[in-house]
Amino acid sequence: MTDRRVWKLVRRPVGDIADGDLALTTEPLPALAEGQFLLSIRYLSLDPTNRIWMSDQEQYMAPVAIGAGMRGGVAGVVVASRKAGVAEGDVFGGLGEWADHIVSDGTGLSRLPTIPGIDLATVFGTLGLVGPTAYFGLLDIGQPKPGETLVVSAAAGGVGQVVGQIGKIKGCRVIGIAGGADKCRYVTDELGFDAAIDYKAEDVGAALDRLAPDGIDINFEQVGGPIMVAVMQRMKRFGRVPLCGLISQYNASGPADVAGMWTMLLMRRLTVRGFIVTDFAPRFGEAANALAGWMLSGQLKTRQDIRPGLENALTAVRDLYTGGNFGKLLVEVTPPQA
Ligand SMILES: NC(=O)c1ccc[n+]([C@@H]2O[C@H](COP(=O)([O-])OP(=O)(O)OC[C@H]3O[C@@H](n4cnc5c(N)ncnc54)[C@H](OP(=O)(O)O)[C@@H]3O)[C@@H](O)[C@H]2O)c1
Numbered sequence: 001m002t003d004r005r006v007w008k009l010v011r012r013p014v015g016d017i018a019d020g021d022l023a024l025t026t027e028p029l030p031a032l033a034e035g036q037f038l039l040s041i042r043y044l045s046l047d048p049t050n051r052i053w054m055s056d057q058e059q060y061m062a063p064v065a066i067g068a069g070m071r072g073g074v075a076g077v078v079v080a081s082r083k084a085g086v087a088e089g090d091v092f093g094g095l096g097e098w099a100d101h102i103v104s105d106g107t108g109l110s111r112l113p114t115i116p117g118i119d120l121a122t123v124f125g126t127l128g129l130v131g132p133t134a135y136f137g138l139l140d141i142g143q144p145k146p147g148e149t150l151v152v153s154a155a156a157g158g159v160g161q162v163v164g165q166i167g168k169i170k171g172c173r174v175i176g177i178a179g180g181a182d183k184c185r186y187v188t189d190e191l192g193f194d195a196a197i198d199y200k201a202e203d204v205g206a207a208l209d210r211l212a213p214d215g216i217d218i219n220f221e222q223v224g225g226p227i228m229v230a231v232m233q234r235m236k237r238f239g240r241v242p243l244c245g246l247i248s249q250y251n252a253s254g255p256a257d258v259a260g261m262w263t264m265l266l267m268r269r270l271t272v273r274g275f276i277v278t279d280f281a282p283r284f285g286e287a288a289n290a291l292a293g294w295m296l297s298g299q300l301k302t303r304q305d306i307r308p309g310l311e312n313a314l315t316a317v318r319d320l321y322t323g324g325n326f327g328k329l330l331v332e333v334t335p336p337q338a
Contacts, residue, residue: 002028152175240270
């Protein structure tokens with residue numbers, strides 16, 4: 001193999017990600033230097049934060065440079081190695097590029113475990129990425145207690161489905177907010193949430209008044225905008241808000257009007273804490289062990305939305321901002337044994 005395919009950032013998107021903001025290019029694979037290995041990418045993770053990385057707004061990592069390979073979470077198999085201790089067939093996951101192959105010295109990658117009964121897509125996508133986000137955000141910041149009311153937005157997505165189920169494991173009453181009847185049915189009927197609000201079909205504030213008349217203890221916030229304001233206005237005193245994401249704002253050109261919630265932060269003495277999952281990197285093993293245990297005991301189910309073909313990554317990533325994905329969004333770059 002002499003070439004690789006890689007998506008490169010051509011220009012920074014304005015508003016929604018457009019055709020032409022990224023381009024799929026073919027380029028020669030560099031020869032491996034001592035200490036490097038070649039990873040054949042099996043799965044590419046598509047994440048809402050990809051849109052942030054494409055921009056040059058203030059963020060928690062350097063923006064992707066114009067002309068550079070698009071950064072993304074990857075899982076793959078070593079097909080050649082000049083690095084001591086790394087052999088063909090070893091499986092790694094971590095930060096890479098939207099590509100079919102990457103040359104790496106191992107920076108940003110770690111070995112993915114083989115867990116009987118849990119497939120690689122789930123080990124990578126859920127145990128490695130969105131699961132720890134749910135785990136640390138809810139348990140460390142949300143501090144759930146039995147009998148409390150937990151609201152989670154983007155409830156049927158990668159992070160949200162795990163948050164709600166951990167909430168149930170911890171004895172909370174869980175209300176999910178999601179777009180569409182199918183996603184709402186999924187979180188209640190298949191995942192065991194107590195209730196779901198279809199924000200595309202009903203008024204979120206009125207639904208919360210009906211479903212949580214005594215107020216909300218924890219808001220696991222993922223979307224921002226008017227949905228966030230509606231939840232914040234119904235928090236109990238001393239409620240906790242793990243601020244995980246603001247997806248409704250990622251394509252927006254100006255700040256959302258959230259003035260309606262500031263008074264509540266004061267009057268209800270809320271604790272709001274933004275976090276990035278990598279803040280908890282030294283404890284990732286703890287999360288993966290707990291999540292795997294819950295999966296194997298049948299207490300945690302997850303849904304992956306796997307799209308075939310690296311060439312479809314640009315079309316697929318846009319689904320995150322319209323709700324076109326249903327579960328953790330991955331691209332299958334290389335089918336098994338290909
Ligand atoms: N802090 C961290 O370290 C960290 C790590 C991972 C993810 N996150 C954040 O967590 C959130 C979920 O990420 P994920 O990877 O699990 O993605 P996801 O939930 O699988 O996909 C994104 C979902 O967001 C919902 N959405 C999109 N635009 C919306 C809007 N305008 N209003 C309401 N909902 C909207 C859609 O679901 P519906 O069909 O229900 O609308 C969509 O399916 C994102 O905000 C992401 O940035 C944060």
